Amino acid sequence: MKRVFVGMTGASGARYTLALVPVLVGAGIEVAFSMSDSAAKVLRLEEEIVVDAGEPDLEALFGKAAAGVQFFPQDMVEAPVSSGSFAVDASILCPLSMGTLGSIAAGTSANLIERAADVMLKEGRPLVLVPRETPLSLIHLENMVRVARAGAVVLPAAPAFYHHPTSIDDLVRHIVTKITDRLGIRLDLIQRWGER
Ligand SMILES: Cc1cc2nc3c(=O)[nH]c(=O)nc-3n(C[C@H](O)[C@H](O)[C@H](O)COP(=O)(O)O)c2cc1C
Known part of the structure; x- marks a missing residue:
């Protein structure tokens, strides 16, 4: 894995992205990043971090790891990650x-985040989707089945408790580990089951 696209949308759980990106950068991966307007709203409401979705202060989001992040506005559909010929190894x-799940399931590609997902499916490259909603309607469930059939990994933001979390960061790290595991990047961020 050399270069990965990370798209942040307006579901609850902004801090998953805040934790994930520095971990990827720390693993030596170049991160191409985009966020939706709703993601910026959720970030403000959940984390009290105020950024412009079109031109975010990457250091405010990712600290020193910002140096390893290339930002693309969500309306920049001409960005390199929009093309299957650009070498993004995973999204x-x-x-x-x-x-956004519904848009991916429908193949509409109306912005860069949706397009980056669509490109991975058409090129047969890894696409890891981390949906967050509860309860799920039949439409949500059917959309998940649809994208899974098309090749996406549906990895809900549903942290486990078997590693004895004592903080929210522990729960977040569990999901980050699940994501990086799916990309074949083995990190020791949490106590794994059977490794006590
Ligand atoms: C504080 C807050 C939390 C939200 N949480 C969720 C959520 O967990 N899941 C979800 O699907 N939408 C959630 N939404 C609604 C989305 O932000 C909204 O549907 C938005 O249009 C999604 O746009 P995007 O996919 O372009 O980011 C939330 C909105 C706010 C303001």
């Missing part, structure tokens, strides 16, 4: 809203 949409 991760985290957290993923039901709205």
Whole structure:
């Protein structure tokens, strides 16, 4: 894995992205990043971090790891990640809203985040989707089945408790580990089951 696209949408769980990107950069991966307007709203409401979705302060989001992140506005559909010929090894949409999930399932590619997901499916490259919603309607469930059939990994933001989390960060790290595991990047961020 050399270069990965991370798309942040307006589902709850902004801190998953805040944790994920520095971990990827720390693993030596170049991160191409985009966020939706709703993601910026959720970030403000959940984390009290105020950024412009079109031109975010990457250091405010990712600290020193910002140096390893290349930002693309969500309306920049001409960005390199929009093309199957650009070498992105995988895309991760985290957290993923039901709205963007529906667009991916419908193949509409109306913005860069949706297009980056669509490109991975058409090129047969890894697409990890981290949806967050509860309860799920039949439409949400059917959309998940649809994208899974098309080749996406549906990895809900549903942290486990068997590693004895004592903080929210522990729960977040569990999901980050699940994501990086799916990309074949083995990191020791949490106590794994059977490794006590
Ligand atoms: C504080 C807050 C939390 C939200 N949480 C979720 C959520 O967990 N899942 C979801 O699908 N939508 C959630 N939404 C709604 C989405 O942000 C909304 O549907 C938005 O249009 C999604 O747009 P996007 O996919 O372009 O980011 C939330 C909105 C706000 C303001």
